[in-house]
Amino acid sequence: MRISELAEAAGVSVATVKYYLREGLLPRGTATGRNQAAYDEAHLHRLRLVRALRDVAGLDIRTIRRVAEAIDDERLSLHEVFGVAQRALDETDGQGPPSSDVAEARREVDAFLAELGWRIAPDAPARGLLGDALAALRRLGRDARADVFRPYAMVANEMASWEVAAVSGDMPRATAVERLVVGTVIYGAAFEALRRLAHENRSALVAPAAEPTT
Amino acid sequence: MRISELAEAAGVSVATVKYYLREGLLPRGTATGRNQAAYDEAHLHRLRLVRALRDVAGLDIRTIRRVAEAIDDERLSLHEVFGVAQRALDETDGQGPPSSDVAEARREVDAFLAELGWRIAPDAPARGLLGDALAALRRLGRDARADVFRPYAMVANEMASWEVAAVSGDMPRATAVERLVVGTVIYGAAFEALRRLAHENRSALVAPAAEPTT
DNA sequence: ACGCAGTAGATAGTGCTACTATCCACAGCG
């Protein structure tokens, strides 16, 4: 198909498709002339993936490119793609050296994770994010320790087991890797929405009965 | 304290504090002269909240202002603050009319939520987000139905019950409301990090044993 | 055979966000 058909099918403008081509989010089509190229179903699928990652999960273009590169890199195993994707998703833009309370919180988080017995790379960026969250709680006056996260960790571990189980089969690598990324990112966004809905639900249950319009 | 002390204590520049004052994220200090104002612990706390919401949860300034206004509005009950916060968090920037597959997905999500028996406002923006996620899954070639979210909904409901229970006590409104917001937003970010860490852990468990460095 | 919509590729411009810098008149303080 031509570029305009590709754009139309994915619901974006031709200019946007060109932009994605420039930025390496989308591989170029096979040239059929000096100014003509053909795109196929794989391009359409990739384009839809890019839009889902942008619109549903809110990822930025640089992150999407890194994730796409990990998906395309045939040398990476499923587990390695996980690692790359995680590092891509967690923009590791820590500029200065962390202040002492953040450093302390991160240390406690590391100890907590070790106690859980989880197998996590020492440089996984999500460690830092969790430490930052703990430090933020303390700055806001809560005397939280790292194990306030324990129930959340149990739940997260269960959810992760579903998603890994849904993928670690005998399907071809490309399929498996894509399911993995989509599962992580799109289901993550879906869960965030469900969490808000559940909050509203539980909050309604304990709220005093709505006042009869005075 | 003076503005420079306030800025120092929160780890931001004086210019940034002025910016937040302009934007209404931070109430002005009490004037002690034509060009002098005093800030207190409440200002420092609010400033830390703003930074936590920005740095840890990644909220934008407009959202933070809306959340802060809901916190400060004494007329709002706990449950109402939840509603306001939720609507503030989910930037409802849907421009055009949704395409037919999105509309269909949203309808199915509504039916699913009704089946769960959750009490949720009909206009809760998170409904749309969940529908968008479902539509995205389908566009990517999965034949998902709304009840693929069921296990996630169960988990979300349990987590929400913890957070609501931690707040619906006899504490003063200001304290309760702030705990609520912080719980929703900061724990949400923490959970996201934990989910990634758990993914890495579960993925390591099924990965083929690491090759001995060749 | 002709002309025009469509195309590849490049470069420049736009709108938005979250600051950041500069300026002013003044004021506290050593």
Added chain:
DNA sequence: CGCTGTGGATAGTAGCACTATCTACTGCGT
């Protein structure tokens, strides 16, 4: 008395995700 700091205002900046425009060309319908 001067100099750093202040409140308040206005203007500028960097980064992002497009979007618009331009050039040179070309497939395709008539």
